[in-house]
Amino acid sequence: MYYIHKALVSVLIGVLLLISLGGNLQTVHAQTGIDLVVHYVEGTPNVGQLTYDVSAYFSVLDASGSLIKNLTANDLLVNEDGKKVEIVSLKTAESEPTSVAIVLPNSSSMSGQKIAAARTAANDFINGLKSGDRVAVLSFNTAILPLSDFTTDQTAAHNQVESITASEDSGNCLYDAAYKAVQMTAALPSGRRAIILVTDNRDQAGGGRGGGCSKYTLDDVINLASQG
Numbered sequence: 001m002y003y004i005h006k007a008l009v010s011v012l013i014g015v016l017l018l019i020s021l022g023g024n025l026q027t028v029h030a031q032t033g034i035d036l037v038v039h040y041v042e043g044t045p046n047v048g049q050l051t052y053d054v055s056a057y058f059s060v061l062d063a064s065g066s067l068i069k070n071l072t073a074n075d076l077l078v079n080e081d082g083k084k085v086e087i088v089s090l091k092t093a094e095s096e097p098t099s100v101a102i103v104l105p106n107s108s109s110m111s112g113q114k115i116a117a118a119r120t121a122a123n124d125f126i127n128g129l130k131s132g133d134r135v136a137v138l139s140f141n142t143a144i145l146p147l148s149d150f151t152t153d154q155t156a157a158h159n160q161v162e163s164i165t166a167s168e169d170s171g172n173c174l175y176d177a178a179y180k181a182v183q184m185t186a187a188l189p190s191g192r193r194a195i196i197l198v199t200d201n202r203d204q205a206g207g208g209r210g211g212g213c214s215k216y217t218l219d220d221v222i223n224l225a226s227q228g
Helices: 023-028 113-127 154-162 174-186 218-226
Strands: 002-006 017-021 035-045 052-061 076-080 087-092 098-105 134-140 144-151 192-197
Touching (some): 076 087, 134 174, 144 174
Parallel strands (some): 098 192
Antiparallel strands (some): 002 052, 002 087, 017 076, 134 144
């Protein structure tokens, strides 16, 4: 994914920015088959001015669906209301901090070695984050409990992971937990965002009772994650 920063413009947030392929990339791939996916556009108002600092996050895929990673600003055209605007900077989103929601079950089926293995996996992942990356920890059974909001404090995140223990006679409301995690990450202003959800079971009520316990469905989760 790329992060593009364009020049200051006198527009409201709702104005559509048209980003198109041009320059060398279009010449090399004149046979088409190149897809540009704009993930989101954000604008920050400039104090004392009727202007916004506008940034866009997008990906460019070749005909096989693979990411094209060697773009330069000369490969893109950015237009506002039909007028070309300056691209201030273009960089890969790898340079942006990552925000990750780690979602761990504490249902009765996770007792013993399962919950220990889940905590170990989560802690190992947190250890691999960069200093500027943020992590949130959630735990779920039939209820979803955000244990921490997004933070760069990895020690605090480790402590929250270690506090998770299996609950007796509790279910596994998997889709509700995923939905809550998507809501949390979608509320973040910008940057790379991801959710890691660990489960040993399907969506299931506790106490050996049949059927699921989530009010949301898998399609609800996918649709929410796909919005915007």
